[in-house]
Amino acid sequence: MKVCAGQRLTVEDICNVAVNSPVNMCQESLQLLSRSRKAYEAGASLGKVYGYSTGLGALASAEEGTWRGREAQVLREHDLGIGPEAPREVVRAAMLVRASQLAQGFAPVRPEVAQRLVDALNYDIVPAVSLEGSVGASGDLAPLARISRCIYSGEGQATVRGRRLSCEEALEAAGLKPLELGPGEALAIINSNAFSVAMASLGVCASLRLLGESLNVMSETLEVTGCNPQHFSTAVANSKRLEGVKDVVASLKVGCQRSPRLQDPYCIRCVPQVYGSALEVLRFAAKLLEAEAYSSSDNPFVYNDSVYHACNFHASAAGMASDMVKVALAHVGNMIERRTAHLLSSATTGLPDFLAVKGTVVGAMIYQYTAASLAAKLRQLASPGSVHSIPTSGLQEDVVSMAPNSSYELLRSTAVLARLIAVEDALASQAAKVARGLPLDDPKDALERSLAKVVGEAGLSGLSFIVNLA
Numbered sequence: 001m002k003v004c005a006g007q008r009l010t011v012e013d014i015c016n017v018a019v020n021s022p023v024n025m026c027q028e029s030l031q032l033l034s035r036s037r038k039a040y041e042a043g044a045s046l047g048k049v050y051g052y053s054t055g056l057g058a059l060a061s062a063e064e065g066t067w068r069g070r071e072a073q074v075l076r077e078h079d080l081g082i083g084p085e086a087p088r089e090v091v092r093a094a095m096l097v098r099a100s101q102l103a104q105g106f107a108p109v110r111p112e113v114a115q116r117l118v119d120a121l122n123y124d125i126v127p128a129v130s131l132e133g134s135v136g137a138s139g140d141l142a143p144l145a146r147i148s149r150c151i152y153s154g155e156g157q158a159t160v161r162g163r164r165l166s167c168e169e170a171l172e173a174a175g176l177k178p179l180e181l182g183p184g185e186a187l188a189i190i191n192s193n194a195f196s197v198a199m200a201s202l203g204v205c206a207s208l209r210l211l212g213e214s215l216n217v218m219s220e221t222l223e224v225t226g227c228n229p230q231h232f233s234t235a236v237a238n239s240k241r242l243e244g245v246k247d248v249v250a251s252l253k254v255g256c257q258r259s260p261r262l263q264d265p266y267c268i269r270c271v272p273q274v275y276g277s278a279l280e281v282l283r284f285a286a287k288l289l290e291a292e293a294y295s296s297s298d299n300p301f302v303y304n305d306s307v308y309h310a311c312n313f314h315a316s317a318a319g320m321a322s323d324m325v326k327v328a329l330a331h332v333g334n335m336i337e338r339r340t341a342h343l344l345s346s347a348t349t350g351l352p353d354f355l356a357v358k359g360t361v362v363g364a365m366i367y368q369y370t371a372a373s374l375a376a377k378l379r380q381l382a383s384p385g386s387v388h389s390i391p392t393s394g395l396q397e398d399v400v401s402m403a404p405n406s407s408y409e410l411l412r413s414t415a416v417l418a419r420l421i422a423v424e425d426a427l428a429s430q431a432a433k434v435a436r437g438l439p440l441d442d443p444k445d446a447l448e449r450s451l452a453k454v455v456g457e458a459g460l461s462g463l464s465f466i467v468n469l470a
Helices: 011-019 027-046 070-078 088-103 111-122 141-153 167-173 185-190 194-225 234-240 243-251 271-293 316-343 365-381 403-435 443-457 461-467
Strands: 082-085 125-127 130-132 157-160 163-166 301-303 306-308
Touching: 011 088, 011 194, 011 271, 011 461, 027 088, 027 111, 027 301, 027 306, 070 141, 070 185, 088 111, 088 125, 088 141, 088 194, 088 271, 088 461, 111 125, 111 141, 111 185, 125 141, 125 167, 130 141, 130 403, 141 167, 141 185, 141 194, 157 167, 163 167, 194 243, 194 271, 194 316, 194 403, 194 443, 194 461, 234 243, 234 271, 243 271, 271 316, 316 365, 316 403, 365 403, 365 443, 403 443, 403 461, 443 461
Parallel strands: none
Antiparallel strands: 082 130, 125 157, 157 163, 301 306
16 A cells, blocks of 8 residues: 555554555655755754754753764653553554655655655564553654664664564665664654554454444344344434444344344344444544544644644544543443343243253353453443543643553453453354254353454454454
8 A cells, every 4th residue: 555645544554554564655755755854954944943953842942953863862762661562563553654644744854764664564674662651742752762763773673574683683684774864853753643543543443343243243142032123124224314323224134033022122222323323433533543644743844845833743633532432342342241141031032041951050151241341341441541641741741642541442442342242152152052952062162262253254363462452
């Protein structure tokens, strides 16, 4: 795929490149960056431009001048991540988002600086980056500094097509030489929300896929519980006038061969409305993130050959989008957990309570316990993280986004949702077996098979790291 000025990346694009799709940068973007760099240098020659020769953050008023090694020192002092190592897909996604943002032509960097991100992606040079240490404003400084030290200076560790190498070895194997950054370029690379936007985009992409898979699994549940077909009719779709509801009704594979009740429980009857609302939230979040991925994420930035100072790096959109989606997933999780309870109820299915057939003790009772645990975890993760601003850099950066925390919690939420869908799938399969007079499977084996099925059918095999998050 290409990253170009004015070209919007979708969250699906970000997911695909995170796994391994190749990337190219448009010639037009390289030309725009060359022009922006010249305008930036001209502006710096006429007066004070942040980052060119000034201090950073609350030290912006200090005039430091330019000196050899200064840009490398900027990266070194900001490379302060800690904690678990980010999955390679997260790092690749962040590199893609930053390349796309730079491709818009507003950043004050030379074309070769942006091109290096694309080259590293295509050679699959993935720096080892810690997950913790960014507040998402002023940009995702720590993780982007770590990426930059690797791909520009050859410092640190990286994986290259699954092999662990030093970054120096990785660049050498790709035929890439270390690239010395010009005045202000180190700040320009790291003063961005790309890491937060990348994690949130992967979370939204995975959530959209899982929402569809949850509807498929629910159809299996309804083969056991029966349902009133009116609940999923075109009358519902046309009277609600919410596109998400229409799309959910259209995608449902519900035969409702048995219609034992006039009104089903909410976890069945209200699926079009609840899932449809969640779908609308996910789509809105995707639009926010896609806009960020092809916007300026720089300070300063160049517009019409003039240098502007602003707050384009602030990751508030990624933080708010992640928090919204986490809430939507918790609502879906509530529906799934309640359907597991109905699959175990004789009043709903006509089968023995808890599927406790002859030769069992508690039957399939513990499936719902597992579902309850996962649904509760989804609710915990739904607590908004982006509101927990803690000022940094004295009184200068006084309202930060905390988007990296929210975005990572969204990834964890998708992992929990995938497991919860697998519980419903396994339990629906067990109930169908009891209905046919067959014995129950070992629950652990059944759940492992269902999780593998959910991951595969949701198209998450290449992003399996998400499902394995704790």
